[in-house]
Amino acid sequence: DVQVTQSPSSLSASVGDRVTITCRASQSIGRYLNWYQQKSGKAPKLLIYAASNLHSGAPSSFSGSGSGTNFTLTISSLQPEDFATYYCQQSYNAPRTFGQGTKIQIK
Amino acid sequence: QVQLQESGPGLVKPSQTLSLTCTVSNYSISSASHYWTWIRQPAGKGLEWIGRIYTTGSTNYNPSLESRVTISTDTSKNHFSLKLSSVTAADTAVYYCARGADFWSGNYYYAMDVWGQGTTVTVSS
Numbered sequence: 001d002v003q004v005t006q007s008p009s010s011l012s013a014s015v016g017d018r019v020t021i022t023c024r025a026s027q028s029i030g031r032y033l034n035w036y037q038q039k040s041g042k043a044p045k046l047l048i049y050a051a052s053n054l055h056s057g058a059p060s061s062f063s064g065s066g067s068g069t070n071f072t073l074t075i076s077s078l079q080p081e082d083f084a085t086y087y088c089q090q091s092y093n094a095p096r097t098f099g100q101g102t103k104i105q106i107k
Numbered sequence: 108q109v110q111l112q113e114s115g116p117g118l119v120k121p122s123q124t125l126s127l128t129c130t131v132s133n134y135s136i137s138s139a140s141h142y143w144t145w146i147r148q149p150a151g152k153g154l155e156w157i158g159r160i161y162t163t164g165s166t167n168y169n170p171s172l173e174s175r176v177t178i179s180t181d182t183s184k185n186h187f188s189l190k191l192s193s194v195t196a197a198d199t200a201v202y203y204c205a206r207g208a209d210f211w212s213g214n215y216y217y218a219m220d221v222w223g224q225g226t227t228v229t230v231s232s
Contacts, residue, residue, distance in 0.1 A: 043224055046218055098153055
């Protein structure tokens, strides 16, 4: 299985901050990496697919980059509605494993 | 818009079979190339991909669960189902169904773009 490791597991930030989350794959996966946002008690929502493509309806303040084994999700200016947990997921092969999540909390 | 809704027992006894259904609204599960997927999340923990079934009927399962999992579709009812046998307390989780799609970006990239709200299943005697 491809393992994906996210860091940090949690962070505290303020509204307006620029925030970056990283995801590292255990082997090269090209651009087969997605990012999801999950708010408390809700289902995840797709933000980014293929490492850098913004999904329809996702805010333009979100961006993704990377390929191979190292990937990042960046929020350019944190908004109150962005406080949530973020997961990366590799779609290179089955099982489509997720990272352990990064929880963004209010500082 | 496309909607997915999970349903099934909220409580299952150990060693029994967990059975859930995901009803798809405003979209035919047999009409195009999509993957109908199950994911679960134990309380306070991360997401685990269980498996998926393609429009053609082919399936992929998480090897850690493969011996106990069956995913199937019922096109007449426009729903797909999950069966997980020989459950233990470790199978207690919120279970989500989702639609997977191949997005084009110079190549096809799979992602899950529509999710159900999730249903909590507890395994306990």
